[in-house]
Amino acid sequence: MGGVRISGTTLARGGLAALSGLLSGYAALAVAELVSAAVRPEAGPVTAVGGAAIDRTPAPVKDWAIRNFGEDDKLVLQLGILATLAALGLVLGMVALRYRRIGSAGVLIFGVVGAAAAVSRPDSSGIADGLPSLVGALVGAVLLYTLIGSLKIQDQPAIQEAKDSSWDRRGFLLAASAAAVASTGAGALGRTLNGRRGQDAVTSRAGVLLPEPASPAPPIPAGAQLRVAGVSSFTTPSKTFYRVDTALVVPKVDATSWKLRIHGKGVKRPLTVTFQDLLERELIERDITLTCVSNEVGGPYVGSARWIGVRLADLLREAGVKPPSRGGPADQLVARSVDGMTLGTPVEDVMDGRDAMLAVGMNGEPLSFVHGFPVRMLVPGLYGYVSACKWIEDIELTTFDDYDPYWVKRKWAQKAPIKTQSRIDTPKPFARPEAGTVMVAGVAWAQHRGIERVEIRVDDGPWRPADLAAQHTVDTWRQWSYPWKATPGGHTLTVRATDRTGAVQTEKRTGTIPDGASGWHSVVVTVD
Numbered sequence: 001m002g003g004v005r006i007s008g009t010t011l012a013r014g015g016l017a018a019l020s021g022l023l024s025g026y027a028a029l030a031v032a033e034l035v036s037a038a039v040r041p042e043a044g045p046v047t048a049v050g051g052a053a054i055d056r057t058p059a060p061v062k063d064w065a066i067r068n069f070g071e072d073d074k075l076v077l078q079l080g081i082l083a084t085l086a087a088l089g090l091v092l093g094m095v096a097l098r099y100r101r102i103g104s105a106g107v108l109i110f111g112v113v114g115a116a117a118a119v120s121r122p123d124s125s126g127i128a129d130g131l132p133s134l135v136g137a138l139v140g141a142v143l144l145y146t147l148i149g150s151l152k153i154q155d156q157p158a159i160q161e162a163k164d165s166s167w168d169r170r171g172f173l174l175a176a177s178a179a180a181v182a183s184t185g186a187g188a189l190g191r192t193l194n195g196r197r198g199q200d201a202v203t204s205r206a207g208v209l210l211p212e213p214a215s216p217a218p219p220i221p222a223g224a225q226l227r228v229a230g231v232s233s234f235t236t237p238s239k240t241f242y243r244v245d246t247a248l249v250v251p252k253v254d255a256t257s258w259k260l261r262i263h264g265k266g267v268k269r270p271l272t273v274t275f276q277d278l279l280e281r282e283l284i285e286r287d288i289t290l291t292c293v294s295n296e297v298g299g300p301y302v303g304s305a306r307w308i309g310v311r312l313a314d315l316l317r318e319a320g321v322k323p324p325s326r327g328g329p330a331d332q333l334v335a336r337s338v339d340g341m342t343l344g345t346p347v348e349d350v351m352d353g354r355d356a357m358l359a360v361g362m363n364g365e366p367l368s369f370v371h372g373f374p375v376r377m378l379v380p381g382l383y384g385y386v387s388a389c390k391w392i393e394d395i396e397l398t399t400f401d402d403y404d405p406y407w408v409k410r411k412w413a414q415k416a417p418i419k420t421q422s423r424i425d426t427p428k429p430f431a432r433p434e435a436g437t438v439m440v441a442g443v444a445w446a447q448h449r450g451i452e453r454v455e456i457r458v459d460d461g462p463w464r465p466a467d468l469a470a471q472h473t474v475d476t477w478r479q480w481s482y483p484w485k486a487t488p489g490g491h492t493l494t495v496r497a498t499d500r501t502g503a504v505q506t507e508k509r510t511g512t513i514p515d516g517a518s519g520w521h522s523v524v525v526t527v528d
């Protein structure tokens with residue numbers, strides 16, 4: 001029977017060793033969280049490794065993640081990192097039972113990886129960003145070494161006889177519980193401190209009073225919003241407005257210390273403006289529909305809001321910038337955000353008279369933190385990744401030859417005007433409407449060109465014109481509806497739009513990479 005007992009003990013020790021590894025990982029992360037509060041929240045290991053992973057994810061995978069997890073993509077990534085670390089902790093704990101030093105060294109190596117990721121992030125504040133991971137890993141490594149120490153079989157026969165088993169069960173349990181409690185405390189303290197760091201930004205946002213715009217938005221015609229159940233609302237509420245960015249920690253920028261610099265090629269008078277400077281300038285208010293290049297045909301990454309801001313062209317002219325068509329040497333404007341994102345926009349588009357702006361307000365309020373507080377860029381007609389820099393802090397005039405911004409380095413196109421698209425909002429796919437008149441309705445967009453016509457096709461029948469809702473401006477989407485005489489059975493509804501240049505939305509299906517998806521949106525329904 002002795003053999004069974006020994007293997008039972010061995011099993012228990014193995015389990016406790018794995019647990020030690022897990023606990024060491026937990027302690028390392030908790031301590032890292034606390035240290036990150038002294039450095040920067042973004043320097044924490046999970047955020048740093050996650051950010052580095054996002055930067056290195058191949059475009060098709062990133063696109064797949066956005067499609068499948070939507071705005072939860074970042075949560076899924078962070079949970080994935082935590083699950084991986086937990087598995088590694090379990091393995092390192094078991095390794096440590098046989099090779100105590102190697103187990104601890106393993107923990108340290110992960111600390112070095114985390115530190116390297118943090119230091120090499122584009123928004124890194126330097127070598128200090130490596131501290132959270134390093135200090136955390138050091139604590140984790142020492143803890144693992146200590147815990148495993150109490151699991152080691154003692155050689156003295158006296159002890160072996162005196163105790164039920166030959167290792168220090170009590171010592172282990174005490175040390176492990178103390179470590180768990182201390183880690184939880186350290187982690188919670190770190191979280192609280194990190195939470196407070198954004199407080200200045202929150203206060204500064206609460207203090208913003210948006211002035212009346214000198215140039216208010218033209219009123220939205222009553223007929224622009226259809227009274228059809230299931231159709232998108234013409235103005236998308238800020239809370240449900242889609243969000244696409246690479247920020248694992250939403251930047252919290254204090255508007256009172258925010259500055260934007262405009263400089264670079266052909267900038268005769270480099271400018272630095274504060275938030276207050278912007279508010280005191282002439283403000284314009286416009287409805288603009290924004291779209292993400294990662295939006296699939298029929299997808300959700302499109303929304304329309306009422307923005308307030310200053311004309312970017314005004315600022316550029318003050319800085320002495322000329323567009324290429326008037327002899328300016330710079331054809332690309334590179335916007336840089338506080339989190340190190342770069343977006344490149346054609347200078348010509350920004351200065352051709354359209355309402356390109358530095359926005360300070362969205363739907364009557366200061367920008368929310370997720371949508372870019374305090375200031376973001378917007379250029380009607382261009383996908384977000386080449387125009388809509390959130391948390392902007394720097395604008396550099398350069399050329400497309402000289403510089404590739406973030407997404408272009410990752411195989412997306414340098415220039416990306418929004419493609420004409422149309423979407424069926426209702427009926428939903430696989431809906432089961434009753435036979436009779438069924439309202440088919442949705443939205444179509446071709447920003448800065450405008451929508452001229454929308455057509456519907458039932459199965460392989462002829463294209464029939466849909467009824468267009470009132471057009472607001474060429475920079476906003478347009479609603480449409482079609483009263484369909486639905487007959488029982490399965491049917492496919494397809495929509496296509498024509499923009500005001502007369503170009504019909506192409507049937508050719510392409511993926512979102514490199515410059516946006518094309519093709520017609522179809523919905524299959526069964527009529528009862």
Ligand SMILES: Nc1nc2c(c(=O)[nH]1)N[C@H]1C(S)=C(S)[C@@H](COP(=O)(O)O)O[C@H]1N2
Binds near residue numbers: 246290338371383390
């Ligand atoms: N700083 C920063 N700005 C950014 C991005 C980003 O990742 N970081 N993403 C861009 C992309 S791809 C799009 S589509 C729009 C989305 O803006 P929204 O999240 O306010 O809808 O922001 C753009 N601006």
Ligand SMILES: [Mo]
Binds near residue numbers: 244
């Ligand atoms: Mo995007």
